[in-house]
Amino acid sequence: MSQETAGKDYLTMDDVVLDDKAVLVRVDFNSPMDDNGNILDDRKIKSHLPTLQSLEHSKVVLISHQGRPGDEDYTTLEAHAKLATKLLGREVIYEDDIFSSCAKNAIKSLARGEVLLLENTRFNAEEITKLIPEEQAKSQMVKKLHPLFDLFINDAFSVSHRSQCSVVGFTLVLPSVAGILMNKEITGLDKAVKCHEHPSIFVLGGAKANDSIKAISNILKRDGADKILTTGVVATVFMMAMGVDVGEVNRKFIEDEKYMNQVPIASTLLKEYSDKIVVPEDVALNNGGERQEVKLDKIKGDLPIADIGRETIENYSRYLKEAKLCVFHGPTGIFELDKFRLGTDELLKAATQASYSVAGGGHTLDAIDQLGLESKFSHISMGGGASIAYLSGEPLPGITALKNYASRSSKG
């Protein structure tokens, strides 16, 4: 796998003056939340503490997204500000706006050492667009906010695979550097990129099938994996691509998630890389809350697939225990339900036995935390989609934007 970050071709916080500066920091506070708007896992927020602690003599404004429009976890950042205050030990002031005159006045009145968290960036329609940095620099948010700052810090590796305003737009109009977490992620993942030992095994599951299938294509085009073990919603798409009758409820789920267009892509990948892509042999159906394991040809039409089955767990675990490199992203099933967390738990345990093991993704890390496995992994990434994209060799727009700023600034 080739990766463009050979050496540090971006600037870090060590390269700039921070004291008494007005600093805009893109963090990723996007966290698993319950139906009552409570944050279930503080890891994403906690991961930014080193950067925030290094800015104790600056005027700091934080921007982040939470969820996506239409999803249950698409909320304000009020709870995030409260939790950040508790974790940081200093008040993180919540401003329920993004670039209104209220927000701008709140930013202007910040004192040295104060921290302000603006509202969910995805409440601003422009944030959902995926445009090049030059276009994002013209967005209302960037135009209205950048004059108030001396520096932009991108500390949000886990959303840097998104070419969105808050990730890439400021790098055209402000001095831009990588935060401490961003730098740590790139350094840790580069070790995996440089690990050319075999077998190299990727376990790709979770719910974001489009991100994962794009990564699978990039990884295999670069001969970057010996096996791709599919689980979660990703596996359901590949089963459909194989012509498996997954049942109406599962077909409709894929349709509702707008992943039907991924089935022909998966089919093409299976034809081209049939020796590399592994699809489960059995699944666990949710039959009235009970775990009912069946072979693929025995899936019943009205029961949702909620995990991989035991045969698949055993087969996949064998691959993982012999792996020199293992990359793990995405729960294997609906692990939030106890009866359907077996695949996630067993494969995470097996993954830690690989010589170099990387795991990423908010929900994935939640499961790792519950199993107490964090210290057993070689690198823990806050990003699921972002880490897989990075390891596939795909340039991440947020990182490329930092490198382009560094290149421009070195030319004077």
Ligand SMILES: Nc1ncnc2c1ncn2[C@@H]1O[C@H](COP(=O)(O)OP(=O)(O)O)[C@@H](O)[C@H]1O
């Ligand atoms: N077969 C499945 N059907 C429906 N949801 C699934 C399935 N497998 C996993 N999931 C869901 O995937 C979600 C996590 O996916 P994702 O956000 O991609 O992971 P991460 O946050 O680790 O990157 C979990 O909420 C889990 O319930």
Ligand SMILES: O=C(OP(=O)(O)O)[C@H](O)COP(=O)(O)O
């Ligand atoms: O949770 C995240 O990604 P992940 O689910 O791949 O870990 C990031 O915050 C990106 O969120 P997005 O996938 O809604 O852009």
